[in-house]
Amino acid sequence: MPYSILVVDDSRFDRIIIKNIIEELGHIVIGEAENGKEAINEYFKLYPDIVLMNLLMPVMDGIEAMKFILENDPQANIIVTSSSSEKEYIKKAIINGAKDFLAIPIQKEKLKEILEKI
Numbered sequence: 001m002p003y004s005i006l007v008v009d010d011s012r013f014d015r016i017i018i019k020n021i022i023e024e025l026g027h028i029v030i031g032e033a034e035n036g037k038e039a040i041n042e043y044f045k046l047y048p049d050i051v052l053m054n055l056l057m058p059v060m061d062g063i064e065a066m067k068f069i070l071e072n073d074p075q076a077n078i079i080v081t082s083s084s085s086e087k088e089y090i091k092k093a094i095i096n097g098a099k100d101f102l103a104i105p106i107q108k109e110k111l112k113e114i115l116e117k118i
Contacts, residue, residue, distance in 0.1 A: 036065030
């Protein structure tokens with residue numbers, strides 16, 4: 001069964017690439033956001049099965065947005081993404097409830113593997 005997915009990234013280019021990969025895997029992108037604040041609004045409007053959220057964004061970063069979403073919907077499935085390999089930031093995301101981490105550029109097989117675990 002295909003998942004409905006919200007893609008959150010401040011880079012329009014990265015959102016397009018991620019959206020294409022998700023659709024190639026047979027899932028549906030039901031919304032997009034370019035910062036954490038928009039992600040919160042879109043999440044509670046759409047209630048996607050999964051959120052793919054970049055950690056480093058303007059206005060509100062991915063960790064703060066993720067914390068807010070999970071405080072209000074503990075069942076949310078959030079996968080964090082980042083082009084940064086800062087281990088402390090990634091560790092903080094996982095400790096705060098992220099289901100997994102994906103490095104940007106996203107590899108199709110890695111995303112498929114993570115989605116199959118959810």
